[in-house]
Amino acid sequence: MLSTVTTPTSPADAAVLDALAPEGGRPDGGSDAAETAVRIMVAAADAFAERGFSATTTRDIASRAGLSPAGVYVHFASKEVLLFELSRRGHLRARDLLVAAARDAADPTEALRAIIGGFSRWHAEHHQLGRIVQFEFRHLGPEHQEQVLDLRREIDGVVADVLAAGVASGEFDVEDVRGTALALLSTAIDVARWYSPGQRRTPESIERLYGELAVRLVRRHAG
Amino acid sequence: MLSTVTTPTSPADAAVLDALAPEGGRPDGGSDAAETAVRIMVAAADAFAERGFSATTTRDIASRAGLSPAGVYVHFASKEVLLFELSRRGHLRARDLLVAAARDAADPTEALRAIIGGFSRWHAEHHQLGRIVQFEFRHLGPEHQEQVLDLRREIDGVVADVLAAGVASGEFDVEDVRGTALALLSTAIDVARWYSPGQRRTPESIERLYGELAVRLVRRHAG
């Protein structure tokens, strides 16, 4: 809702760590260098989501990660590079989620429900990372913006493809495919802005509602 | 005028000025003090929308407004107060727009089309102010946040009321009124994030599409 207050995000959610950790399961404890890098990323994700990129100091990130201010620079060349790494990993995870959901669905209707519901749920569960991904984009340097834009175009493409497939099969009745895709993505993305944990709506209920609304929006009107 | 070098205020849209200027028409030229205050607000809106609140310096605002750094403080007590004034005026205009659109509509269907279409168009035309209103909220002090929240609750209420009226009249088929209102507001709000002038989509086409999508989303399914 418009009136939802953005509460300070609680530190070090398992969800954030989950979305940042490397692909394969850790064999034992993991190397200390890589572990520290992840701890810095989690700390930065917390701080950026709570205060925004520009209002976050490197000292704040360092102390949340249990390091001295200089310790961050052993693992990341600058605050901007740290933002880019968070943004890149966040986009990758979100894209993989969408691609898998679209691939596994039986028909365009179920595909649309799965991708919009899933994307909405992702922005709730990973609302810290989601905020960074969606709202701190402008603080990336030009070449990092370009790399992120490539990933965004992939995400847009998945949604547009599902809509086009539904129109082709006759399940959907959509005049403006790209405009409708834009509106659907907006509902999911905006979840990251208003969601905060511990409120009435859960990621699961958001997934259900938003998946259903997406299907309602595009279905052929039998009347 | 790319070649215009000496203009202190860069983009300074008429749209921004329009949304910030005082209610009544100016009798003659307007007092110089009030005029300067508006010039500062326009400069700050430009800068906040472009770089974000924290990345904007008071020196940047001052130079865009053609003043020395100290000149800003004659009219505004602090950078935060300036943000609040922009946020407050932006919310007021948006609220007035919604209330008027809902009041003037013939039935709930047309009311919904008017408020969601109009709100979307507003976020395109005033995308600078829209970004500040929607995305810089957290940089307000606690009591200023509270004042803005009151306005947001009014805006939420207008949408929920229209949906409830449509359900009552039988025009709409909506299971979760507040959840659907949330999703509809999200599409409109998110326009401020992605819109930029000079692209293919115009504020008018956005108004038409998003108004129509809103109606599609809630209409009774005759099948």
Place this chain on the structure above:
DNA sequence: CCTGTGACTAAGCGCTTGCTTAGTGTCGCG
């Protein structure tokens, strides 16, 4: 003419910023 008012500037204060430098402690390996 003098005086008061108020918009505005030049200069700068105290502090914080992102990041660097020089050095410390601990480790694996020969």
Place this chain on the structure above:
DNA sequence: CGCGACACTAAGCAAGCGCTTAGTCACAGG
């Protein structure tokens, strides 16, 4: 043991920050 590699810290630098202070200037009222 010695040695290099490397994660990490203490201290600090240059630059920039929000905002203040002391004063200038144009002008209205008398």
